[in-house]
Structure formats: structure tokens, C-alpha cells
Amino acid sequence: MSNLEDRLTRALTDYPAEPSPDLFERVVESIAADRARRRILVQWSLVGLLVIAATVAAVLILTPRHENGTLAMPWWILEVATNLVLVAIALWLGPFIKRFGRAYAADVFHDNPLTGKSYIVLTDIVYYLIFTAYILFTLKVGPEAGWDYVEPVTVSAAQVTYSLSRIGGILLIIGILHGLNIVLMPVLGRLFSLNRRLPDRVGPARDRVEY
Structure with a gap:
């Protein structure tokens, strides 16, 4: 065994590895927080399923039928259902991305934890603004020319495609935006880290020059 290996062995074996005094409390809090997150996830999942079931039931009840018994769904029912699906995707996908993005942001902004938290909040705001703008831009308050214009206007293949x-x-x-965010976040973290370290290095140098 070389001298370096001998020194490393002594350092690792002789080091007093004492556990942290608040280790048990932190583990208990972590387990409780994980259970609370799982409980909230289950509750939101049940609420989403209930909303979907209520929407489907309302559609089936409110939709009139042809003489042969088939559904004659008005165009506005599919429009409302599509908007509800978009809102449900926004409310489900946002927290899902945020939950798994916190660890990534904490690793990228390890030198600037407050900056990482602010970055997550700002990306959440941008996320919901994009979803809101998209829903408003694509919202239809009347049937399109390519849809079935026979009164009453019912759902057609063109509307389903839309x-x-x-x-x-x-x-x-x-x-696409989430992929760009994953690629650009390490670059931004590196820039923020350099901007924070640069004054610490330049400041003492200026003091020595002024002396």
C-alpha cells in the first residue's frame, strides 16, 4: 500500500462519523411531507375523475338524439368539452413538471438557491400565460364554415379534427418550450454563478491596486 493510500485509509477510518442531532426529526418531516404530497395527488386525481365523469354524464344527458336513437351532439358541447380538457391538462401538467423540475433547478442553481426558486416561479407564470393565451386564441364562439351547417349545427368530422x-x-x-428550458437552464445557472463569483474576485484585487 502506498503512502497516499495509507493516509486516506487512516483519514477515513479515524474520522468520527457522528450523526446529526436533528437527523431523526428531518427524516420524520421528510416522510410526512412525502405522504402529504401523495395525499394531495390522490385527492386531485379523484377530483379530476369526478369532473370528467360529471362532464361525460352532462353531455350524454343534454345531447339530443336523432329519430333512430343516435346522438346529435350540438357543436358547442364539443367546444366546451375541448376547453375543459385544455384547462384540465394545464392544471395537471403544471404541478407535474414543477414537482420533478425542483430537483433539477436546485442542482443547476446550487450557488444561487433564491435565484432558482424565483426562476421556478417565473416559469410557472409563463406556463399558465401560454396556456391561457392559447385557449383564448383558439376559442370558437360560433361554428366554422367547414363544419356541418345544417340546422341545428351538430358535431362533424372537421370539428373533431380541429x-x-x-x-x-x-x-x-x-x-418544445420545456425542452428548450431544460437545455438553457444550465447555461443560465452557469452565468448567474459566474456573475456572483466575479465581484468576489474583482473586489479584493481593486483594494490591492488602490493600496
Whole structure:
């Protein structure tokens, strides 16, 4: 065994590894926080399922039927259902991304924890602004010319295609922006870290020059 290996062995074996006095309390708090998050996730999942079930039941009850018994869904019912789906995606996807993005942001902004927290808050605001703007831009208050214009206007294949493209479009936009955020976040973290360290290095140098 070399001298370096001998020194490392003694340092590791002789070091008094005493546990932290508040280790047990921190573990208990971590377990409680994890249980609370799981409980909230289950509650929100149940609420989402109830909302979906209530929406489907309302659609089936309010939708009239043809003489042969088939549903003749008015165009506005599908429009309202699509908007509810978009709102549900926004409310579910935002906390989901934030939950797994905290650890990534904490690792990127390890030199600036407050900056990382502010960055997460700002990205949440941008996320909901994008979702709100997208819903308002694509909202229809009347049937389009390419849809079924026979009174009463019912759901057609063109409207179903448009509704699916709305849902796919917002998922594509959020996916692209989220991917860019993952790529750019380490660059921003590095820049913030350099900006914080630069005054600490330049300040003492200026003091020595002025002396």
C-alpha cells in the first residue's frame, strides 16, 4: 500500500462519523411531507375523475338524439368539452413538471438557491400565460364554415379534427418550450454563478491596486 493510500485509509477510518442531532426529526418531516404530497395527488386525481365523469354524464344527458336513437351532439358541447380538457391538462401538467423540475433547478442553481426558486416561479407564470393565451386564441364562439351547417349545427368530422389539433398543438408547444428550458437552464445557472463569483474576485484585487 502506498503512502497516499495509507493516509486516506487512516483519514477515513479515524474520522468520527457522528450523526446529526436533528437527523431523526428531518427524516420524520421528510416522510410526512412525502405522504402529504401523495395525499394531495390522490385527492386531485379523484377530483379530476369526478369532473370528467360529471362532464361525460352532462353531455350524454343534454345531447339530443336523432329519430333512430343516435346522438346529435350540438357543436358547442364539443367546444366546451375541448376547453375543459385544455384547462384540465394545464392544471395537471403544471404541478407535474414543477414537482420533478425542483430537483433539477436546485442542482443547476446550487450557488444561487433564491435565484432558482424565483426562476421556478417565473416559469410557472409563463406556463399558465401560454396556456391561457392559447385557449383564448383558439376559442370558437360560433361554428366554422367547414363544419356541418345544417340546422341545428351538430358535431362533424372537421370539428373533431380541429379539437384534436388544439389539444395536440398545446402539448407540442409546451413540449418544445420545456425542452428548450431544460437545455438553457444550465447555461443560465452557469452565468448567474459566474456573475456572483466575479465581484468576489474583482473586489479584493481593486483594494490591492488602490493600496
